[in-house]
Amino acid sequence: MTEHNLLFYAYAALGAQAVGSVYAGSWGALKTPKATKKLIRESKGELEDDEDEKDEDVSEKLNAGDAKMFPIIGSAVLGSLFLIVKYVSKEYLNILLGGYFALFGGFAGAKYLDSGFYHVIGSKLYNTLFPKWRLLLVKGKSEEARFPFTASSIAFLLLSLAASFSYLLFDRPWYLNNFLGLSFAWTGIKLIELDSLKTGAILLSGLFFYDVFWVFFTPVMVSVAKGIEAPIKLVWPKDAGIAFVADLAKKVGHECACLNKLVSDENPGLTLLGLGDIVLPGIFIALCLRLDLHLATVRHSEQKKSGLPPTSNDKFAKPYFTTCLIAYFLGLVATVVVMHNFKAAQPALLYLSPACIGSVALLSAARGEFKQAWSWTAEDDQEKDKADDKKSE
DSSP, rough: OOOOHOOOOOOOOHHHHHHHHHHHHHHHHOOOOHHHHHHHHHTOOOOHHHHHHHHHHOOOOEHHHHHHHHHHHHHHHHHHHHHHHHHHHHHHHHHHHHHHHHHHHHHHHHHHHHHHHHHOOOHHHHHHHHHHHEEEETTTTEEEEEEEOOOOHHHHHHHHHOOOOOHHHTTTOHHHHHHHHHHHHHHHHHHHHEEEEEHHHHHHHHHHHHHHHHHHHHSHHHHHHOOOOOEEEEETTTTTHHHHHHHHHTTTTTTOOHHHTTSSSSSOOOOETTTTHHEEEEHHHHHHHHHHHHHHHHHHTTOSSOOOOOOSSSSSOOOOHHHHHHHHHHHHHHHHHOOOOOOOOOOOOOHHHHHHHHHHHHHHHHHHHHHHHOOOOOHHHHHHHHHHHHHOO
């Protein structure tokens, strides 16, 4: 197996993690509309469960104004990190950022693992085996904060905190870096919401120029990415992890001659992908999934189909989500091909931003839904929910 083939597998591993994070995060961010939940409860004769509504994670919503400021704020943060790395001491910065990300990565990782476990065993079995508890902080008669948890979530919290602090104690191994990075990516996509496709297009367009400038015209982006040892990126050994597997085999007493032949005495180095190249296109792709659910609900209403509108757990047509996710993957492939051929770092958003925006624009035009898709906002659904609530009062 040649060095070229091993590098290909390393790129493939990074791409699989990125696409998998976007896919999982998008589904994690999808919520059943309140109006649909209400119809389902009424059909079952159930009362409204305010406690479950309060338990839902609060999302950070981005509007057009926020999207315009994002590249400016990002540039200020990036420039500050570069100055610290260059003129102060990256060791102190790595200690500070490493500790910060390890602590919060423990909590993000716990939710990441618990959510995966929930979907593997199914909601019915999970809820039967692990009933929900709530820790409430009350001041007087008002509730200040709540912390819903299950026995499963506590177990995964302990496991995740052990992994995150092992990351600090054992010289920040790449596999623990990736566990924390994937947890942050999934959490970011799940909790950051765009209010419309227009806002998403503004955000990705601004970041297109941001990425191009800081990578092609300055050494800042590359210096910060390589200089900071924190789970703000996904990494993979350029030998596709052969040295790691061979070393692991030796430790457990199963040395493999075929692997040892592929191991070089030299450090193979790491290939990397920044979390921003996953989370920022990811929140746009997650919005596409929400758009698909919205359009499926509208079609159900217009066609006056029998039964209930689709929920986040139902099967429904997902043309925008599927198309944009494929375009994101092809954008990653283009990034790797150009980087490999020119032997130079590439701003991934140079390829990812046009791929995501262009794929949705072309698809909406081809389907005759351009105006409907690009004029829809999340506030439209929220206003409808409020109107339905007033009618029922």
